[in-house]
Amino acid sequence: MLYLKLTRKNFLAALGSFSDYQVYAPKRTEDKVHLKEITILELPENLQFERCTHSAKELFLPPEETLFYFKRFSSAQKPLLDETKRLIIGLRPCDARALQVLDSNFLQGGFDDPYYRSRRENSLVLTIACREFEKTCFCDALGLGPDLLNGADAIIYDLGDQVGVLAGNTVLAQRLQAFALETKEVENETQVDRGAVPSREVELLPVKSPEEYFPLIFQDKLWEEIESACLGCGACSYLCPTCYCFDITDVNLGPVGKRIRTYDSCMFNMYTLEASGHNPRPTLKERWRQRFMHKFSYIPYLHGLLGCTGCGRCLEACPSRIDIREVVKYVATFTG
C-alpha cells in the first residue's frame, strides 16, 4: 500500500488525468443522495460527500441488468458485459467493505460471475474516511472502522489543506504519485496520518463465530420471536449493501427478447416457492433465520468475513423499526 499526501488542488488535478473514466459521486436530490455521473470539475473542493441513501452495490449489481438478448438461442449468443471505465469517489468505508462481501460471492466459490467481474475490474473506488458517525452507523460495534480501506482502491483522509490518500491499487498510486508532496510505503491504516478520525466509546456487538450459530438453526422459538415484528417487505435487503440475491427471468420485446437478472429477496415467499407448491421457507420464521444466518454465519463460514458492514441502512428503512443490533444481542442471549 502506498500513502500519499497531496494538496487538495493537486489531488483534483491528479483525478483530472482519468479523463477516460466516467466519474460517479454521491449527489443530493431533494431528500435522497444517489451516486450520479458528474464531471471532475463538479467535485466539491472540500471532498465531503453525504452518505448515499442506497448502497454502492447499484453500480456493480444493478437492480436490473440484461445478461443477453436473444431471437432464438444460437452458439453466437453474446453476453452484454459492461466495460465502462468508472471512477467512483465519495463512498464510505462501509460501502467498500460491502464490495469485499460481494466479491466473495461473485468472484469466489469456484465460479466467476463475468458481469460483476467486468464492472468491478473496470471501476476505481475512492472512499472518504467518515468525519462523524451518523445516528444509525455501527461499523465500530462490529470491529470495523470509519477509516479503513477495506475493498476500495484508495481511501481519502481529510488533513485540512491537504489530503492523505492510502492507495491499495498500484495503478492509481502511480498516477497520484506525480502530484504528491510526500509518499511512503505502509502496511495498514494505523501507520498513516488519518486526520481527525471520529471515535467514540462503543460496546462491541456479541457476534459469535459462524459455527457457534449453527445449533440455532434448529431453535424455532428464537425465529418465531423475531419474525413476529417483521412485515416481510424486503426493504432491508434492497438497501443492504451486501444483499446480492437475484432472480433470472426472460422479457419479450416483440420479435426479440432479453434475459435479465433483477434483485430478489429472501424475505419474499416467491423466492423459494417451487412449482409443486412446496416452499422450503414457507413463513417469515424461516426467512428471518435465512437472512440473519446468511449475514452472521454462512458468509463468515464460507468466506471468512462478516456479511454485515454496520452501515445502518436497514435500521432507517424498516417500517417496523427492527434493529439488527438488537437482533444480534437477542440471538446471543437466547437459551431456548
Added chain:
Amino acid sequence: MWQPLQDNPYLPIPMRVEEVKFESEDRSLKSLWLSFLTEGKREEFRFRPGQFIELSIPGKGESPFGIASSPEEKLIQITVNKAGSVTKAIHELDKGDIVGLRGPLGNWYPEEEFVGANLFIISGGFAFTTLASFTKHLLREWSDRVKNIDLVYGARTPGMLLYKDLLEEWKNNPRLNLYLTVDREFPGWTGLVGFVPDIVAKVKVDFENTYALICGPPIMIRLTIPKLLEQGIPKNKIYTSLERRMKCGIGKCGRCNIGPKYVCKDGPVFNFAELENLPSEY
C-alpha cells in the same frame, strides 16, 4: 470442482429437440431428447449421473432438470413434470425446436465410494430421473465393481411408472433385482402392491456393506429412512438428491441454500449425515 461447459456460465448452449415422448398415462410427464447444435460439444459435455442442467426456452425462462440419460448415451434426456409456466412451454416443444442448455451443474452420486459394496436404489414417482441415469450407467459400465444391486421403484399406478421399456429390459437383467410396485391392485399388474417404504422393509436385501440411494417425494423419503436405519445402514451411506427452485446453478443467486450449503453447487446429492447438520429447509 466441476465446471459447466460454457465460459460464461449464464449463456445457454443451443440444443435441438430430437425426440419427445409422454412417459405417464396422465400426460403430465414428458421426456425430451436433445442434441448439441455445435459439433464436438457432446464430447466436451462430460457429466456424471446425479448432475442437472438448466433448460430454457427463449422468452419463457429457465428451469432445472436432472439428467435422465446415462453418460454413454449420445442424446441428453430430461423428463419434465408439467407444473409451472416454463415446464408447460417445454411440454409444447416438438422435434426440431431449439432450446438452451446450461450445465452440467451440481455434484453426482459418488460412484467411487460404492466399489465393492451392495447398492440399494430406491425411488418413487417422477423423481426417478437421475437414479435411472445412474442405474443405466452402472449396468453398462461398472456393475462388475459392485456386489448386489437391488432397485425398488414405485408409482401410484402402473401407467405412472417412468421409462417402461427400460424397466422391461431390467426385469430380464440378472445383474439387478428389480422390485416394481404400485399403490394398489390394478388389472393386469403382476408386480408388487404397496408403498415404497413398506416394500423397502419387506424385500430381502443384504444390508451388510450397503449404500442406499434414494430419491422420491419428501413423504416417501421421510418414511423410508427409518426402515434403512433399522437395517443398520449408517446415515453417511444413505444418499439422496434434493430439489430446489434453482436459478443460477452456480451458487451465486442465493436461493437454494440449506444452511451454508448450496443445493445447486454443493449438491444436489447429499448423504443424510450431512443433512442432519442443516436446517430442515428441504
